[in-house]
Amino acid sequence: MGRLIEMPLPRLGETMEEGRIGVILKKPGETFRRGETLLEVESDKTTVEVPALQDGILVEWLVASDQLVPVETAIARIEIEGEAVAEAKKPAEKPNILPATSVTVRDMVTVAGSRPRASTAARSEARRRGIDLARIAGSGRNGRIVRADLVTTARPLRSTFYSENPSGRIFFREWANHGSEKGSVLLLHGLFADSQSFTTLARKLAARGYRTMAPDLPGHGETSCTAISPDAMADAIKASLPSGRFHVVGHSFGSVVAAGLVECAQSLTLLCPAGCGEEINDEFVRVMLAGQFDRADAFLGERLPAESQARLAEDLARHGSQQKLIADAIESGGNQKLSILATLARLTAPVQAVFMRDDLIIPAHHALNMPFNVSVHLLQAAGHLPHWRATDQIVELIAGL
Numbered sequence: 211m212g213r214l215i216e217m218p219l220p221r222l223g224e225t226m227e228e229g230r231i232g233v234i235l236k237k238p239g240e241t242f243r244r245g246e247t248l249l250e251v252e253s254d255k256t257t258v259e260v261p262a263l264q265d266g267i268l269v270e271w272l273v274a275s276d277q278l279v280p281v282e283t284a285i286a287r288i289e290i291e292g293e294a295v296a297e298a299k300k301p302a303e304k305p306n307i308l309p310a311t312s313v314t315v316r317d318m319v320t321v322a323g324s325r326p327r328a329s330t331a332a333r334s335e336a337r338r339r340g341i342d343l344a345r346i347a348g349s350g351r352n353g354r355i356v357r358a359d360l361v362t363t364a365r366p367l368r369s370t371f372y373s374e375n376p377s378g379r380i381f382f383r384e385w386a387n388h389g390s391e392k393g394s395v396l397l398l399h400g401l402f403a404d405s406q407s408f409t410t411l412a413r414k415l416a417a418r419g420y421r422t423m424a425p426d427l428p429g430h431g432e433t434s435c436t437a438i439s440p441d442a443m444a445d446a447i448k449a450s451l452p453s454g455r456f457h458v459v460g461h462s463f464g465s466v467v468a469a470g471l472v473e474c475a476q477s478l479t480l481l482c483p484a485g486c487g488e489e490i491n492d493e494f495v496r497v498m499l500a501g502q503f504d505r506a507d508a509f510l511g512e513r514l515p516a517e518s519q520a521r522l523a524e525d526l527a528r529h530g531s532q533q534k535l536i537a538d539a540i541e542s543g544g545n546q547k548l549s550i551l552a553t554l555a556r557l558t559a560p561v562q563a564v565f566m567r568d569d570l571i572i573p574a575h576h577a578l579n580m581p582f583n584v585s586v587h588l589l590q591a592a593g594h595l596p597h598w599r600a601t602d603q604i605v606e607l608i609a610g611l
Contacts, residue, residue, distance in 0.1 A: 212291045214269065216284035222251060222258045228280045229253050233327045233354075236268045248286070257333055266290040328355035370432075373450035377442070378435030380450040381405070381426040385416035392419035393457055393476065395608065398447075399424065400462030400484075401536065402498045402522060404431035407461075411597045414605045420457070425450070427467065429532035430525060438535050440548065444470025457608055461597060462572065463540065469550035472557055477611035480563040481596050481604070484540065485550035487576030492544040494571050495537050501526050509570050511593020555581035560611045564604065568592035 219229055232250035236242055247259040248268070267289040273279055326343045332355045333343070341360060348355035369386075372379045383405045395415050397408040405424035412422045428435035428443050437443045444467050455476040460468030465483030472478070484490065494509040503519040514522075526533070540548055554561055562585040565574045571594045577586045587607065589596050597604050 212266070212289045214287060214289050216272070217286045217288050218282045219251065219279050219285045220260065221281045222253060222260075226253050226281060228278055231273050231275050231277045231279060231285070232257060234271060234275055238268055238270055241265075241267050252333075257329075264290055326355055327353065329357065331357040332360060372432075375435070375446050375449040377437050377446050378428070379433065380428075380435060380446060381432035382450070383408075383412070383424050385412045385422040387419050387421045388417050389419050391421055392609075393421070394454055395420045395422045396451070396456040396458045396471070397422065397424035398458070398460040398464030398467050399427060399430070400464050400482075401495075401540075402430070402525070402533065403461070404521065404525065406431075406521070407518075407595075408597065410601050411459075411604060414601060415608065418605060418609055420609075423451075423456075427464065429529045429536050431521075436532075438532065439539055440466040441470050443467045447471065448474065457611060459608060462594065463536075466540065466548055466550055469553045472553065472559070475557075475559050477560040477608075478554075478557065478562070479604075479608055479611070480561070482566060482569055482572045482594050483550070483563055483576075484546060484572060485548050486563070486579050487573065488545055489573055489576075490541045490544060490546050491571045492541060495541065498522070499526070499530070499534055499537065510595055511566070511568075511570075511591070512595050512598050551579060551581060554584055557583065561585070562587065562607060562611070564589060564596050564607070566591055566593050566596055566599070569594050 222229065229251040230253075232252050234249045236248050242248060242262045242265070244264050245261050247261055249260050251258055251260055269287040269289050271286050273283075273285045279285060326346070327348065328343050328346075329350065343355055346355050346359050347353075349359050350356040370381065370383050372381055395412075397405070397412060399405060399407050404426045408424045412424060415422045425447055426433040428437040428446060435443075435446050437446045440463075447467065448471060451474060455474055456471075457477045457479065458468045458471050458475040459479045459481065460466070460483065461481040463484050465480040466485040468475075468478060468480065469485065480486075491509065494506075497505050497509070501523060503514065503522045506519075506522075507513050540546060561583060563577065563580055564587045565572070565577045566589045567574050568591065570592075574588065577588060580586050589600055589603075591599055593599055
């Protein structure tokens with residue numbers, strides 16, 4: 211008889227802290243070989259197949275499909291020969307583990323109320339088009355939904371929608387608030403990103419009671435709009451918004467667009483904002499316009515999943531010429547052409563800005579240029595995506611306004 215160990219949930223990305231158990235492929239008592247897929251795990255960014263790191267026997271699952279599990283938590287007991295390649299850490303105190311009889315493994319049929327089995331490509335397409343996968347019959351192995359199953363499926367949900375305006379169509383994502391509504395939040399992404407980059411932040415804001423919306427800015431994602439300048443983009447967004455006031459959140463270039471929406475802003479939160487200093491890393495801009503997305507990690511401080519890189523490539527193919535015009539409008543030779551500092555100084559609504567200490571795109575010392583009425587926060591980390599690196603802290607900042 212081999213050695214019995216507890217297999218941990220691996221960290222599947224640099225910022226991953228928890229994952230949702232997807233399809234469980236191996237049943238108790240079945241053997242597996244090194245490299246064979248045992249289960250799928252979903253993070254907010256992608257779905258990943260988790261392979262066996264060595265030969266063994268699956269003894270018992272300690273989790274169930276659709277369960278949210280912290281990284282390094284024991285998810286299965288396996289029997290192996292020799293030393294373990296990876297083993298769950300033992301807690302200092304006895305954990306409150308549910309008895310094995312209460313843990314059920316989803317069989318190869320769809321269970322009412324469970325998350326449907328689907329490939330990563332299908333999930334990405336469904337998120338992009340706002341399709342409820344629970345309504346789709348899968349044609350893949352064991353009923354798994356594949357991207358081809360979505361070809362003729364119409365978008366049935368309000369979770370994504372288009373808004374027409376004189377300059378084109380603006381594509382929006384919307385996350386409905388949980389419970390009583392505390393307010394509305396508008397999220398504006400940076401250059402080369404899209405509304406999906408805010409998924410984790412938006413979900414957490416919605417869970418706190420905020421109706422949350424995020425458009426694809428002109429020149430990005432599913433939006434078809436001819437606007438080039440930040441002012442023209444702000445006008446197009448403004449014409450597309452429902453009535454009311456928003457907690458407006460802008461990331462990087464999105465902060466410059468946000469400054470043009472002060473009329474409908476209940477508050478303004480700027481994340482690594484452009485338009486607040488002279489310098490910008492033009493090498494990053496050139497890398498992105500050249501489609502060298504595998505190099506983006508070094509600038510952003512985060513590993514971009516393959517799914518995100520594929521979306522960037524699609525965006526470049528569709529909007530590349532417009533993105534170049536946008537880039538030319540905001541920077542030249544590493545110098546920013548636009549400033550929002552005077553606009554910020556005139557605001558009476560609450561304004562706050564978050565910088566990252568070791569940001570290779572927007573230098574953190576731009577925080578020193580902020581007007582007196584702007585609250586400044588410095589995240590002691592490297593990177594350019596504070597809403598990825600410190601999501602909970604950003605939620606608290608927005609909720610505090």
